[in-house]
Amino acid sequence: MQESTSLDIRLIPTHVAIIMDGNGRWAEKRHKPRLSGHKAGVDSVRSVVETAREIGIRHLTLYAFSTENWQRPPTEVKGLMKLLRTYLESELRTMLKNDIRLFCLGQQERLPADVLSVLNMVMEETAQCGGMTLNLALSYGGRNEMMRAVRDLAGRCVAGELDYHALSEEMLSNRLDTAGQPDPDLLIRTGGEHRLSNFLLWQSSYTELYFTETQWPEFRKDQLLEAIAVYGSRQRRFGKTGAQLHVE
Numbered sequence: 001m002q003e004s005t006s007l008d009i010r011l012i013p014t015h016v017a018i019i020m021d022g023n024g025r026w027a028e029k030r031h032k033p034r035l036s037g038h039k040a041g042v043d044s045v046r047s048v049v050e051t052a053r054e055i056g057i058r059h060l061t062l063y064a065f066s067t068e069n070w071q072r073p074p075t076e077v078k079g080l081m082k083l084l085r086t087y088l089e090s091e092l093r094t095m096l097k098n099d100i101r102l103f104c105l106g107q108q109e110r111l112p113a114d115v116l117s118v119l120n121m122v123m124e125e126t127a128q129c130g131g132m133t134l135n136l137a138l139s140y141g142g143r144n145e146m147m148r149a150v151r152d153l154a155g156r157c158v159a160g161e162l163d164y165h166a167l168s169e170e171m172l173s174n175r176l177d178t179a180g181q182p183d184p185d186l187l188i189r190t191g192g193e194h195r196l197s198n199f200l201l202w203q204s205s206y207t208e209l210y211f212t213e214t215q216w217p218e219f220r221k222d223q224l225l226e227a228i229a230v231y232g233s234r235q236r237r238f239g240k241t242g243a244q245l246h247v248e
């Protein structure tokens, strides 16, 4: 794998999360069916995953399908699921070669059985890979994720295993789908909208946000490097003053 020399390694975010938006509009503008936008979007996924691994990002989270996306027309949902399955089947070799572990965030049980079995297979095969974790958010919603975690904690309190006075932010974090992974440093949204659309609501409390008009099918290596360069120019203060950061 080729190492990138132009980026300052200290300014590379550990965890990058991306809302891959704009496939449909990209296709519609070209008078093509929405699904052809999703297909072109898969090539962006390949390019971004490869680049992320190359430059040393350790966690990459891609929002591929939200809990709300189930409301789309059944043909689009079916097409997306089929694309997901073929993507997973075709990428296993590359993931193993590049030492990438696949992980899934969201309600996996809602996915069609054939997709779920390929997903489980790829997750198992890549479980020992340590170069980068690729999280696919599938049937994912931040509120749903938090509710599942809260229900789990409440159940333990009722069962007498936990004292509710002892509940902590850390305990909740440890029950989210991202348990054990750092919060995202940088969250990118393509497609021109300025909203989170139920993505990583808890985890992104101090994440740097980057919005671009570029539609997802046109977001490739150069666009990712540009977003990371902008991230590198930001000052993250976490509630402190700028002067405090310089003395620490």
Ligand code: IPE
Binding pocket: 020, 021, 022, 023, 024, 025, 026, 064, 065, 066, 069, 080, 191
């Ligand atoms: C993002 O592209 C992909 C998914 C949500 C699955 P969209 O399909 O939302 O594209 P636009 O926003 O309609 O252009």
Ligand code: IPE
Binding pocket: 019, 020, 021, 022, 063, 064, 065, 066, 068, 069, 193, 195, 197
């Ligand atoms: C967010 O995009 C979800 C994904 C990219 C998977 P949407 O297109 O579903 O978001 P809204 O509906 O414009 O907020």
Ligand code: MG
Binding pocket: 021, 022, 023, 191
């Ligand atoms: Mg959209």
